[in-house]
Amino acid sequence: MEEKILLKYIDIPDIQKMEVYQKHDGYQAVAKALGEHKPGDIIELVKTSGLRGRGGAGFPAGLKWSFVPKDSDKPVYLCCNADEGEPGTFKDHLLMEKNPHQLIEGIIISAYAVNCHQAYIYIRGEFYQPRKVLEQAIKEAYEHNYLGKDILGQGFHLDLSLHVGAGSYIAGEETGLLESLEGKRAEPRLKPPFPAAVGLFKGPTVINNVETLSNVPHIILRGPEWFKGFGTEKSTGTKLFGLSGHINKPGVYELPMGILLKELIYQYGGGIIGGRKLKAVIPGGSSTPVLTADEIDVAMDFESLQAAGTMLGSAGVIVMDETTCMVDALANLTRFYAHESCGQCTPCREGVSWMEKIVRRIEQGKGRKGDLELLLDICDNISFKTLCPMGDAALGPVVSFITKFRSEFEDHIVQGRCPIKKDKSIKGRG
Amino acid sequence: MAVEFSPQAEKKFEETLERYPNKEAVLLPVLHLAQQEFGVLSDEVLEYVAGLLALPPSRVKSVASFYTLFNIKEVGRYVIRVCYTLPCALNGAEEVMEHIKKRLNIEVGETTPDKKFTLLGCECLGSCNTAPVMQINDRHYENLSLEKIDQILDSLE
Numbered sequence: 362m363e364e365k366i367l368l369k370y371i372d373i374p375d376i377q378k379m380e381v382y383q384k385h386d387g388y389q390a391v392a393k394a395l396g397e398h399k400p401g402d403i404i405e406l407v408k409t410s411g412l413r414g415r416g417g418a419g420f421p422a423g424l425k426w427s428f429v430p431k432d433s434d435k436p437v438y439l440c441c442n443a444d445e446g447e448p449g450t451f452k453d454h455l456l457m458e459k460n461p462h463q464l465i466e467g468i469i470i471s472a473y474a475v476n477c478h479q480a481y482i483y484i485r486g487e488f489y490q491p492r493k494v495l496e497q498a499i500k501e502a503y504e505h506n507y508l509g510k511d512i513l514g515q516g517f518h519l520d521l522s523l524h525v526g527a528g529s530y531i532a533g534e535e536t537g538l539l540e541s542l543e544g545k546r547a548e549p550r551l552k553p554p555f556p557a558a559v560g561l562f563k564g565p566t567v568i569n570n571v572e573t574l575s576n577v578p579h580i581i582l583r584g585p586e587w588f589k590g591f592g593t594e595k596s597t598g599t600k601l602f603g604l605s606g607h608i609n610k611p612g613v614y615e616l617p618m619g620i621l622l623k624e625l626i627y628q629y630g631g632g633i634i635g636g637r638k639l640k641a642v643i644p645g646g647s648s649t650p651v652l653t654a655d656e657i658d659v660a661m662d663f664e665s666l667q668a669a670g671t672m673l674g675s676a677g678v679i680v681m682d683e684t685t686c687m688v689d690a691l692a693n694l695t696r697f698y699a700h701e702s703c704g705q706c707t708p709c710r711e712g713v714s715w716m717e718k719i720v721r722r723i724e725q726g727k728g729r730k731g732d733l734e735l736l737l738d739i740c741d742n743i744s745f746k747t748l749c750p751m752g753d754a755a756l757g758p759v760v761s762f763i764t765k766f767r768s769e770f771e772d773h774i775v776q777g778r779c780p781i782k783k784d785k786s787i788k789g790r791g
Numbered sequence: 792m793a794v795e796f797s798p799q800a801e802k803k804f805e806e807t808l809e810r811y812p813n814k815e816a817v818l819l820p821v822l823h824l825a826q827q828e829f830g831v832l833s834d835e836v837l838e839y840v841a842g843l844l845a846l847p848p849s850r851v852k853s854v855a856s857f858y859t860l861f862n863i864k865e866v867g868r869y870v871i872r873v874c875y876t877l878p879c880a881l882n883g884a885e886e887v888m889e890h891i892k893k894r895l896n897i898e899v900g901e902t903t904p905d906k907k908f909t910l911l912g913c914e915c916l917g918s919c920n921t922a923p924v925m926q927i928n929d930r931h932y933e934n935l936s937l938e939k940i941d942q943i944l945d946s947l948e
């Protein structure tokens with residue numbers, strides 16, 4: 362059995378309650394951080410640990426914190442990004458619902474590191490159950506003086522509020538999140554200035570993902586060297602991998618960075634449903650380029666996946682078997698991005714909708730000669746021409762699906778119908 | 792009837808204000824509160840919220856219409872959102888949707904004549920490990936089968 366960090370106590374009954382959490386090292390990291398370390402030390406420890414953002418971009422967390430100015434005349438804010446919405450991703454959902462205090466503890470230590478006294482958790486509106494659990498946990502943390510004034514008598518104060526989103530993928534983009542928190546449409550901002558300089562309410566702001574922050578107490582308690590013992594040289598620690606799609610055992614798996622995708626699917630995920638053949642895998646959430654069945658001998662870490670022409674992203678692995686029509690699957694994803702475009706930038710607002718229409722017509726057997734070139738041309742005209750990464754997220758699947766499954770797209774156009782024997786029935790797993 | 796918060800909602804509103812440095816930032820929490828209180832965010836409700844926060848009504852409507860969970864149109868008592876994004880689609884979301892459509896005899900986007908159910912499709916609910924999934928009002932229903940869907944719909948008053 363692999364040693365776990367984040368999910369170590371996940372099966373302990375009532376771990377979401379303060380008294381149980383405290384019996385499992387709970388809040389010892391806060392006591393240690395506030396009692397033994399200066400804020401700058403915490404930043405150094407997290408830098409040394411190599412912890413990289415778990416939201417998708419993989420930016421080193423300690424480095425991000427070090428960009429916050431030490432002498433700001435405006436309040437510093439910390440926002441926990443819990444707007445988990447990348448299709449195929451459901452790890453933060455689990456972390457919040459099952460072990461909310463681990464996250465709160467990470468927020469307290471991180472806020473201390475950047476001299477922040479007001480933190481927000483931006484949780485997506487659809488997550489009702491995790492929200493209820495977090496509300497209760499925050500209340501308990503105040504009652505035990507882990508939040509509020511003069512925490513544990515160490516002179517540090519921190520308020521933490523839950524901010525509930527209302528249904529918007531783009532609110533998970535960090536500046537979209539800030540806009541939404543300020544009571545506006547979640548329309549991303551032009552960068553620079555970056556949030557560390559000018560963020561929430563114009564104050565310096567750190568935005569970290571739920572999983573990133575949940576790692577922090579463990580790094581403080583057990584040290585960066587211990588943390589670096591997991592994973593690879595440049596992708597340290599464990600990672601929560603989400604398995605979904607045509608897989609026998611879907612779920613969240615905590616494994617060291619660098620585990621082979623093949624092992625993840627067959628050893629941990631129990632292989633493909635119904636013993637069918639694997640056709641394709643999206644390795645890191647819907648925006649990451651797809652891999653074919655021949656490409657799964659790849660290590661699941663930031664560098665290896667980049668070398669394979671894709672990304673670790675949010676590590677949401679979507680598995681597709683031989684009954685999947687790749688054109689249909691792509692039509693589904695382009696619909697998602699067309700729906701979620703905030704509409705600010707013309708290339709994304711118009712282009713992604715066009716892509717959806719074209720892919721859908723190919724799937725329906727009404728594709729035209731030249732449609733694939735047209736799609737790639739649209740991609741080319743979206744790429745790096747939008748304010749936020751959403752435009753490029755939308756074209757990740759389009760380019761890779763067409764490149765790797767071109768003949769399937771061409772068959773649809775030439776034959777004027779879908780040639781795949783699809784199985785779209787409800788999959789029971791017994 | 793004039794639109795106005797109940798004393799409980801008023802109290803919650805006051806508490807919420809304390810958690811933010813300015814009134815504008817309270818807009819999303821207040822819209823959630825108003826939706827709980829009045830069911831639908833009608834133009835009258837949006838104007839009331841605008842008044843509370845000293846914002847132009849057009850601003851409030853622009854924000855309310857941006858987010859999918861805010862009901863700016865009339866909906867039934869139960870809003871069914873069937874997730875149809877890829878991981879759910881691979882696990883039978885289409886069959887789920889067809890079954891509910893047939894059972895309620897409505898199309899996606901419609902409300903039953905008795906105003907009990909509104910049926911909507913929605914993008915990823917973040918529960919791909921338990922696909923297919925749907926959300927009814929606040930609650931998620933996971934690992935759906937046709938029998939399970941029938942049981943769930945039967946259990947709703």
